[in-house]
Amino acid sequence: MRLSHNLMSLNVYRNYTKNVGAQSKSMSNVSSGDKIGKAMDNPAGMGQREQIRMQLRGLQMSQRNMQDGISMLQTVESGLDNITMALNRVRELTISCGGAKTEDDRAVIQKEIEQMLKSIDDIANNTEFNGVKLLAKTGTEPDRVKMASGANVGDTLIVPVNNLTSGNLTNKEGTLSLKDIRVDEGKIDDALGIIDESIDKVLSIRSKYGAIQNRMESLYDIQGQNSLVMESADSNIGDVDIAEEMMHLAKYNILVEAGNAMMVQTNRMPQDVLRVLERLK
Incomplete structure (x- = not known):
């Protein structure tokens, strides 16, 4: 004691x-x-958890990028569809000039064709998503849009920019454009050649944008699955x-x-x- x-x-x-x-x-x-409330609780676990959270936030933001990209391409698809319909209408008008038409009739058709060409220019120039235009490239604008498609360096997706205004839709030789169509002068074959080449070009571009949209949707699904895996790993370490x-x-x-x-x-x-x-x- x-x-x-x-x-x-x-x-x-x-x-x-x-x-x-x-x-x-x-x-x-x-x-x-x-x-793990503080680093002293589990220094190694804290480092692992922050790395996982960094990847997780990057994946979540890239998912938003893919959503925006899909919306952008849906907007472009709508514009391309309208351009295709306008070209088909121009083709119908051109073929109609090969029938029993007077000079006055052909002059009226020529004016309607010119109006349809202006509508193609309006569609190409005004189809945009958040200020990004993919159908009316000028000399000063880039020829592609680069999007982050993942959480790491190098995870990018390229979306090409095209110019589908009437002055840039030409024949195979590139010597004549839609603006050179003169059905009122009887140049039906030349006009049809230019129109057919323009339609083929628009359809080819639509196919490319459709493939890119499919890739974006696939990436979006993959990123969603990876996010769930990251969430599970974060939970195992810190919850x-x-x-x-x-x-x-x-x-x-x-x-x-x-x-x-x-x-x-x-x-x-x-x-x-x-x-x-x-x-x-």
Whole structure:
């Protein structure tokens, strides 16, 4: 028995403070649902988790890019469809000039063709998505749109930019464009050659944009699956197992209460020493 140093009480207090700290940590984990609140809890796990979260956010943002890209190509598809219908109408008008038509009739048809060509220019110039135009490239604009298709360096997807205005839709030789069509002068064959080449070019571009849209949709689905895998990995590293943590919390609650009871008992020991000294009188 010692009077100056109550070693038993100090030892109980040391264990008590240790259990209080563990109890506090368990309560924090349960309340937050996160078992890595600070880097000191798991330095390696914290690093892994931040890397996973960086990849996850990159995938989520690239998914948004793919959504925007799909919407952009859907807008372009609508414009290309209108251009195709306008070209088909121009072809119908051109063929009609090969029938029993007077000069006045051909002049009227020529004016309608010119109006249809203006509508093609309007469609090409005004078809855009968030300011990006894919059907009316000028000399100062880039010939492609570069989109981030993933979360890492080099994950890119290229969308070409075309010029489908009437002045750029030409015959095979590139010597005559739609603007050179003159059905009122009887140049039916030349006009049909230019129109057919223009339709083939528009259809080829539609096919390319359709393939790119399919690729975007495939990438979107893949990124969604990868995001789920990343979410699962992040959960395995950082999410607390509530059942297990509640078991630990119950254990530390009991130890803290036992520590309180033991400190009361050990603090009575100096009084026992005094009673022994009193008897010496």
